[in-house]
Structures are given as structure tokens and as C-alpha cells.
Amino acid sequence: TGTTLEMMRALVRATSLLVDPKNRAALKFLR
Known part of the structure; x- marks a missing residue:
């Protein structure tokens, strides 16, 4: 789960x- 969270953070x-x-x-x- 940690890897997926890191990947999501990198994408964001x-x-x-x-x-x-x-x-x-x-x-x-x-403007």
C-alpha cells in the first residue's frame, strides 16, 4: 500500500x- 500511495503522490x-x-x-x- 505504501508504494501505491507514493505513486499517487508523485502523480499529483x-x-x-x-x-x-x-x-x-x-x-x-x-486578465
């Missing part, structure tokens, strides 16, 4: 890192 971190810049660009574009 990767997605957050990839989405953060996109969200910032979208906010700047909207």
Missing part, C-alpha cells in the same frame, strides 16, 4: 507542476 505532484504554469497563463490571458 507532476500534475500540479504541469497545471500550475498553465493556470497562471490562463489567469494572465483572462
Whole structure:
């Protein structure tokens, strides 16, 4: 179970890192 939890955390971190810049660009574009 520990390995799966670590994998899930890694996925969430990767997605957050990839989405953060996109969200910032979208906010700047909207503003």
C-alpha cells in the first residue's frame, strides 16, 4: 500500500507542476 500511495503522490505532484504554469497563463490571458 505504501508504494501505491507514493505513486499517487508523485502523480499529483507532476500534475500540479504541469497545471500550475498553465493556470497562471490562463489567469494572465483572462486578465
